[in-house]
Amino acid sequence: MAYGDTIINSGQTPNFVGRMIEAHLKHNATCTLGVRHVSPEMISRYGAVKPVAGEEIDADSFQIEDVVEKPARDEAPSHMAVSARYIFGPEIFGEIRKLRPASGEELYIGPQKLDH
Numbered sequence: 001m002a003y004g005d006t007i008i009n010s011g012q013t014p015n016f017v018g019r020m021i022e023a024h025l026k027h028n029a030t031c032t033l034g035v036r037h038v039s040p041e042m043i044s045r046y047g048a049v050k051p052v053a054g055e056e057i058d059a060d061s062f063q064i065e066d067v068v069e070k071p072a073r074d075e076a077p078s079h080m081a082v083s084a085r086y087i088f089g090p091e092i093f094g095e096i097r098k099l100r101p102a103s104g105e106e107l108y109i110g111p112q113k114l115d116h
Contacts, residue, residue, distance in 0.1 A: 006084035008034075017085060023061045024087045031092070033064065034085035043076045050077030 002017075010016040016034060024032040035049055050066040068077055 001086040001088065003084035008083065008085065016083075019060065020085060020087055024089075027061060029087075030089045032087040033067070034083035035080040036083045037079055038081045040073050040076070040079055043079055043081060044070055044073055046070065046081035048076045048078055049080045049082065051080070 008016050012019070014022065020032050020034050023029070033049065038046060047067045047069045048071050049064045050068065052063040052065045055063045066077065067082060068075070071077070
């Protein structure tokens with residue numbers, strides 16, 4: 001999945017999405033998010049990932065515990081920002097079918113806070 005308002009130009013081989021696909025397959029992941037480091041001043045413009053402590057897989061891959069949408073600079077769990085690219089395994093479709101619209105007819109895919 002790619003956000004339509006974000007273009008990623010990568011001079012590396014394989015390119016950004018290609019490296020994501022390699023990592024996704026290598027780790028047999030259910031979901032792979034592309035991330036990039038941003039400055040502390042810029043993190044409030046992005047979703048910031050919270051890595052699982054001590055769970056680094058390798059230099060280019062790590063597990064995440066949460067995504068905090070547009071956190072204040074001093075509340076950001078890291079300076080790793082979501083880069084508008086996701087790879088989902090087929091398991092996602094069963095989970096999507098369980099969702100109910102958040103507002104109107106829009107389905108919200110991501111961490112959700114429930115009102116109790």
